[in-house]
Amino acid sequence: MNRRFEIVVLVGSLRRESVTRKVARALMSVAPPSLACRELDLGPLPMYNEDLEADLPEAWAQLRRDVKACDGVLFVTPEYNRSVPAVLKNALDIASRPGGHGVWSGKPGAVVSVTPFGLGAFGANHHLRQSLVYVNVPTMQQPEAYISGAAKLFDQAGTLVESSREFFTRFMAAFGEWVERNAGH
DSSP, X not given: OOOOEEEEEEESOOOTTOHHHHHHHHHHHTOOTTEEEEEEOXXXXXXXXXXXXXXXXXXXXXXXXXXXXXXXXXXXXXXXXXXXXHHHHXXXXXXXXSTTOOSOTTOOEEEEEEOSSSSTTHHHHXXXXXXXXXXXXXXXXXXXXXXXXXXXXXXXXXXXXXXXXHHHHHHHHHHHHHHHHHTTO
């Protein structure tokens, strides 16, 4: 297939130089040509408050437009207290409202969880997947991506080490196939 799929990448860390953001950028750099990936900045999103629906914040409207227009979503999340960071959950909530008009439904997705520690952010990965079931994001099951020891994935120059590049490339190829099978359904 020659179609190019628009993928939004949501990073659950606000810090510019976070290891989670570095992983997201490394994933985007090895994406197959069929995926046009771009990161959405979640920092400007006011916290979800239904009262704001009457005078919709522009950042909310933009997020909803971006998600509605995309073909798929890549979620890259650190783990905070065995769960998903508030900024990522907030984006999920904003784009799932108002009730019955959410823009997530049917968008194929994938989850990559990242930690400098040893458990691969398993808790955040699965907590996020629970929310994605509710908002109807068909989420790629295999290969799974629990990235532990994430700070060691990059050399002194900030370049992804080769063994990680191979896994990231396989993961993104599988995600490309997942999006191709599920986009627009």
